[in-house]
Amino acid sequence: MPLIAMVIGLAAGLAVWVVLDQIQSRQVNRIFDQELRDQLDLQARESLIRFDRYLASYGMTTRLLANHRRLAEYLEPLFWSKEGAAAPLVYQEFRPYWLPDFFARDALRPPSQVLLTDPQGRVRELYQAGTRPLPTELATRVPAQFLDPASVRTVPVKLGEGLYLLASDAVEDSAGYPMGFLVVLVPIDEAFLAASQRGMDPSRAAVALVEGDDQRILASADSANLVPGSTPNQWGDRYLMTSQSLPQYEGADDNLLFATFVTQGNVERMSRHVRIFEHRQRLFAAVVFILVFTWVIYLVSARLNRVLKRMTRFSQRALGIPEPGFHREGNQLLLLEEWIAHFTQLVLKAREEMNRRHQAEMRESEALKAAVMEAALDSIVTLDHHGHIIEVNPAAGRIFGIVRQEVIGAAFGERLLPEVARTAFRRLLDRSRHDGLEPAGRGELVALRGDGSEFPVEISIVPIDLESERFYTLYIHDITQRKQAEREIKSLARLASESPNPILRVSAAGQIAYANNASRPLLLAWGTEQGGALPAEWVAEVAEALGKGEPRERETTLGSQVYALLFAPFRDLGYVNIYARDITAVRRAEQASRKHQAELVHVSRLSTMGEVATGMAHELNQPLSAIVNYANGCTRRIQGGQGTPDDLLGALSQIASQAKRASEIIRRLRALVGKQPPIRADVDLNHLVREVCSFVEFETGKLSIQIELDLAAEPIPVHVDLVQIEQVLLNLVRNALDALEESPESERRFLIHTGVQGAEAVVAVRDSGPGVEPERLKRLFDPFFTTKEGGMGMGLPISQTILENHDGRIWAESEPGQGTIFHVTLPLAQSAADADPELPAHTASGISR
Incomplete structure (x- = not known):
């Protein structure tokens, strides 16, 4: 009987295990399927959100392009006729100026076409990025349902046999006038959908756009496995699929569905692993259960066997029934009850273990969702x-x-x-x-x-x-x-139009592409307008600026106004920006400054002539005395009847000669003292030195000084103001005479040297006076600094200013007790420099230290 009980217990345990295994398997499958549906829904929502944000990125980029400064400036001069159907301007092999490359910067798929339309939607300009042709539905006009003047539109739309993302936004010129729309057309293909789902493992899941009416796949992120043109039902054995509508894109007439596919293989592998794990757990529990149940049945049967043996012995003693061959053992019913209780505890423990594991999995899922919320x-x-x-x-x-x-x-x-x-x-x-x-x-x-x-x-x-x-x-x-x-972009786009200074953009052919409001006075003075041509002289300046690729500055006078024009070339774009500035006030201030300087120079000349007035009067007295003498002699001869006509003609000739000499002295004096505007001319520097020396003949005779002239053998042409340079030389000569007056007569020496060094004429005035101390030498050219009693200290500063205005220089060298040398340089006249750019240097060794 124990053996039969064990067989019965084994069979009963197996039957119970099979029933429990079926029940638990269905429960586990139900929980797993529910979790799988939740994960599939979560994956679908996340994929749709990523796709929606990717489309929104195109909308933001389209708005940036529509409000970009380049496009506003480009649209400023354009005018599109409202009548007629003109062929659009096509950019095929190069990107237009008004279209910056924001798509590559923002890691977006590049568009196949970018269109500029007028407010009615007619296509005016087209940028063709590749070989993909423009859909015929948009060849001449963009339908009004895709255009919204108040906001950006991003619409997935089926055009012809292709699926596209159409993004549009209104555009304005620099003045804020609406000009039409910017339309960006991007093919929705495998690369587009893959780019919209960055971070998603393609081996685990994929997305596709499905036509809602006939359930055909229009585009997928994995075209090798989800072939466009097929239906989702064809791939039911390989993928789990859920689809969602795209209702927010109201401008589209197509009924598009956004489908998310999860690979069946991954799901089945995960499901199989979970089922194998659960099966092993249940198998272990079943083995334990069967062994326990068999053992309990065995004990119960053994207990029953003892009872039966007792009854057999009692019946044998009472009725004489023979004793069967049972073994004596314990109470098997009690043992059976105990093992049943133990088995019940094992079942409850297994169930609690399963519940605990399920709750742990749920907590892990909630923790994952919470982490996503925390990290967002x-x-x-x-x-x-x-x-x-x-x-x-x-x-x-x-x-x-x-x-x-x-x-x-x-x-x-x-x-x-x-x-x-x-x-x-x-x-x-x-x-x-x-x-x-x-x-x-x-x-x-x-x-x-x-x-x-x-x-x-x-x-x-x-x-x-x-x-x-x-x-x-x-x-x-x-x-x-x-x-x-966006506000900064719009502000920058209006920067040129709001500038108070004139700003123009001119093409290489001299066509005015743009001119802000401040440019109106220039355009009126030039007799042109925006869209017209510049005057010929300024077209040449534009061509030269583009040719050299360097900014050029020019000035022009228009009526009573003076403008400074800066030509800034952009060779790669083929245009020049002209920045104008009204410098009338600056030039008037400079003119007033030059007038005041001329007044100061004239005052200095008057002061200098006051110092040489005695010498000039003595020089003028000589020809006047000769005239008087010759006139008296002629009078006496005529009165005495002694003079012959030849004698009288000779005397009269002498009178005329002396009168001319006096007139020349007066002419030189008037030229030096007279107030006149600066007039420059080509003169011989040697002639200027000789004429200045004639002014001081009286002073040199009075001091018993002979001026040594070491002049260049050839004329030295300089382009200067004759009077001003004579004033500089006369001032240096006067200073040298004043210095020699303090030296003994036997040591007085005065030397003037002229020559040429390179492209400069040089003059050196040397005296053997007491010299200048180093501390005072540094201050010689400071205003109001003088070493003479009663001096104003303005002669040398004025001389320095005159020479600087002539692009020349002046400096002094002196050693106490050895005398002083003043050096003057002036640029040679242009004709002489062009004739011989490498003129030899003529110097006098007698003036070097």
Whole structure:
């Protein structure tokens, strides 16, 4: 009987295990399938959010391009006729100036075409990025449903046999006048969808766009496995699929679905591993159960066997029945009860273990979701169906400046939105509540921080249905920096038009492409307008600036105004910017300064002539005395009747000669003293030195000094103001005579040397006077510094100013007790420098130290 009991116990244990295994397997499968559906839904939502944000990036980039300074400046001079159908301007092999490459910078797929349309949607300009042809639906006009003057539109649309993302925004010129729309066309293909799902493992999941009517795949992120043109049902054996609509793109006529595919292989492997693990656990529990159950049955049967043996012995003693061959053992019913209790405990323990593991898995899943919430850079706020806050992530706390415990349970609109934004938020929430759209809506609102300050945000509402109640997840992005960047871009785009100085942009052919409002006086003076041509002389300046690639500055006088023009070339773009500045006040100030300087120079000449007046009077007295003598002699001869006509003619000739000499002396005096505007001419420097020496003949005779002239053998042509340079030389000669007056007569020596050094004429005036001390030598050219009693100290500073105006120099060398040398240099006249650019240097060794 024990052996039969063990066989029965083994069979009963197996039967119980099979039943429990089926029940537990179905329960585990149900839990696993539910978790799998949750993960698939989460993956689908995350994929759609990534796709939606990727499309929004194109919208933001399109807005940046539409508001860029280059495009505004380019549109400023354009005029598109409202009538007729002109062929659009096509850029095939190069990027137009008005289109910066923002797509590569923002890691976006480049567009296949970029269009400029007029306000009616007619295509005016087309940038063809590659070989993909422009869809025929957009060849001449962009449909009005894709254009919105008030906001950016991003619409996935099927054009011909291809699927495209069409992004558009209104464009304005620099003055803010609406000019039309900028339309960006991007093919939605495998590369586009893969770029929109960065961070997703392609071996585990893929996304695709499916046509809602005939359920055909239009584009997929894995075209090798999800072939465009096929239906999702064809891949049901390889993928788990869920699809979502794209209701927010209202401009599209196509019914597009966003599908997320999860690989069946990964799911089955995970499912198989979980089932194998659970099977092993249940098998272990079953072995233990069967062994225990068999052992219990065995004990029970053994106990029953003893009872039966007792009854057999009693019946044998009472009825004489023979004793069967049972062994004597313990009470098997009690043992069976004990083992049944033990078995029940084992079952309960196994169930508790399974529940514990399931709860641990649920906690891990919740921890993962919490980590995602914690690590998110954008604010995530969860609301109940009444709009009250039930959860916020740390990013929301940082952005809004709030404490989680203080806002839990509060109404989102009243707590975190100002009054002006609550109506718009309620419309978004009501739309989600009544229409059941997912995601329900996207928009820009003004939010409220904890300190009461307002800031702009972009908000997206995603409804979540859990059994009988609906919740809402708000994804909130702070767009303060983006709004500020948009304002800065618009401000920079209007910089040229708001400038108070004239700014023009001219093509290589001299065509005025742009001119701001401040340029109107220049355009009127030149007799042209924006879109017209520059005068011929300025066209040549533009061509020369572009040819050399260097900025050029010119001045022009237009009526009573003087303008400084800066030509800034941009050779790679083929145009020149002209920046003009009204310098009338500056030039008038310079003219007044030159007038005051001329007055000062004239005063200095008068002072110098006052010092040589005695000598000039003595020199003038000689020819006048000769005239008087000759006239008296002629009178006496005529009165005495002694003079012959030849004698009288000779005397009269002498009178005329002396009169001419006196007239020449007066002429030189008037030229030196007279007040006249500076007039430069080519003169011989040697002639100037000789004429100045004639002015001081009386002083040199009085001091018993003979001026030694070491002049160059050839004429030295210089282009100077004759009077001013004579004043400089006369001042140096007068200073040398004053210095020699203090020296003994036997040691007085005066030498003037002229020559040529390179492209400069040089004059050296040397005296053997007492010299100048080093401390005073440094200050010789300071105004009002003098070494003479009664001197004004202005002769040398004025001389230095005159020479600097002539691009010349003056300096002095002196040693106490050895005399002084003043050196003067002047540039040679241009004719002489051009004739012989390497003229030999003529120097006098007698003046070197």
